[in-house]
Amino acid sequence: MHSHSKFVMKKLIIFTKLFPYGKTEAFLESEVGVISKYFDEIIFCPTYKSTYIREIPDNAKINSTFIINYWIFIYAALLSIVNGNFFLSLFDHRKKIKSLKSIITLYKYSIFDVYYKLSFKKQKLELNNSVIYSYWFNPRVNSIIKLKEKNKLNCKIITRAHRWDIYETETLQFPYREYSIKKIVKIYSISSDGKKYLDEKYNTNNKVIVSRLGVFDKGHINLPSEDNHLHIVSVSQVTERKRVLLILESLIELAKTTTKLKIKWTHFGIGNLFDKLNNQVNTLRVSNLEIDLKGYVRNTEIYDFYKKEKIDLFINVSESEGIPVSIMEAQSFGIPVIATDVGGTTEIVNDDIGKLLSSVPDIEEINNAIKLVTNKRINRNDIKESWNKLSNAEKNFTEFANSLLSL
Numbered sequence: 001m002h003s004h005s006k007f008v009m010k011k012l013i014i015f016t017k018l019f020p021y022g023k024t025e026a027f028l029e030s031e032v033g034v035i036s037k038y039f040d041e042i043i044f045c046p047t048y049k050s051t052y053i054r055e056i057p058d059n060a061k062i063n064s065t066f067i068i069n070y071w072i073f074i075y076a077a078l079l080s081i082v083n084g085n086f087f088l089s090l091f092d093h094r095k096k097i098k099s100l101k102s103i104i105t106l107y108k109y110s111i112f113d114v115y116y117k118l119s120f121k122k123q124k125l126e127l128n129n130s131v132i133y134s135y136w137f138n139p140r141v142n143s144i145i146k147l148k149e150k151n152k153l154n155c156k157i158i159t160r161a162h163r164w165d166i167y168e169t170e171t172l173q174f175p176y177r178e179y180s181i182k183k184i185v186k187i188y189s190i191s192s193d194g195k196k197y198l199d200e201k202y203n204t205n206n207k208v209i210v211s212r213l214g215v216f217d218k219g220h221i222n223l224p225s226e227d228n229h230l231h232i233v234s235v236s237q238v239t240e241r242k243r244v245l246l247i248l249e250s251l252i253e254l255a256k257t258t259t260k261l262k263i264k265w266t267h268f269g270i271g272n273l274f275d276k277l278n279n280q281v282n283t284l285r286v287s288n289l290e291i292d293l294k295g296y297v298r299n300t301e302i303y304d305f306y307k308k309e310k311i312d313l314f315i316n317v318s319e320s321e322g323i324p325v326s327i328m329e330a331q332s333f334g335i336p337v338i339a340t341d342v343g344g345t346t347e348i349v350n351d352d353i354g355k356l357l358s359s360v361p362d363i364e365e366i367n368n369a370i371k372l373v374t375n376k377r378i379n380r381n382d383i384k385e386s387w388n389k390l391s392n393a394e395k396n397f398t399e400f401a402n403s404l405l406s407l
Helices: 027-038 070-082 085-092 100-121 139-151 177-183 192-201 244-257 274-282 299-308 325-332 363-376 380-390 393-405
Strands: 011-016 041-046 060-062 130-134 155-161 186-189 208-210 229-235 262-268 289-295 313-316 337-340 354-357
Touching (some): 027 041, 027 393, 085 100, 130 139, 186 393, 229 244, 229 325, 313 325, 354 363
Parallel strands (some): 011 130, 130 155, 155 186, 186 208, 229 262, 262 289, 313 337, 337 354
């Protein structure tokens, strides 16, 4: 069905958590810049709002129909019990309920359903003749499907799926998942790993497509440092999951065992363990190890840094990931990457262009990888070529837009 004549308005409605409000969902900004060229109109329906608003394309606007209103939400919470919606969802999942947590999850989902119905009744949003795109595979997807069914809307519903919204760590984390998969047109997973997980767990009927995120080409290839100098960069939050303190321990050990090497480590990012990291760095007395903790900076500053500084390696030792955008950014500058084999990382990091560590590496494994990759002197054009094939935003988001238009 390709009736994209001039008379058919191509309308895309994007359901987000906050975007374009707030600073989260940052990579949606790059995506929207590309896909807005393919649609006449883009409407954002965030769930929450904040004071900070990002710039959006001229043909895009924000619709506040579904922004959570505290009083209506409380009313929906009561109504979902009174009208039996909550009890229906308990009945539908009766075989799977294992804990109080499951019951709370089901309650939350049923509140969303009622909330969306109430909001939709009083709203000014035309969902007919549009592609509805949920940025996360979460309760909203169910609620939108139910709206469509109840109001017999003529629209196509799709969702992206990332990491936490794919992998289930407990029973009943995502109620009505089979139902959603059955009713939805396509699921765009950002990694092959995510697609594999959904395909194996559910009857997905070939609905899951791999549609990668990406970063734009900044037209630059970074250079390595001169002999006897080693400059390592990491970009991540400083939290338990990101194991940044493990990078510090490894580099202290490396500096002590290779005293002729002048090592510099630059880290971008903050988090709940930042003070602990900072204190350790400040009390450190290792003469050939220099550490620069940059804290929170904007992406543009990281790009400027990659253009100016000589960098030998980018490192990421997270214990779980989707596909890290920070790795794509480093590779777009031709920087070799050492990273743990978690989530979809293995799809963009391999031993030709860097080094894939085990999922729980120790100091020795990390330091061996550092030595290996520095001695190898990988051709940086090869790294950039690999990035271009897999993680080029312009290419990936254009393909995504074309896929949406052909639904």
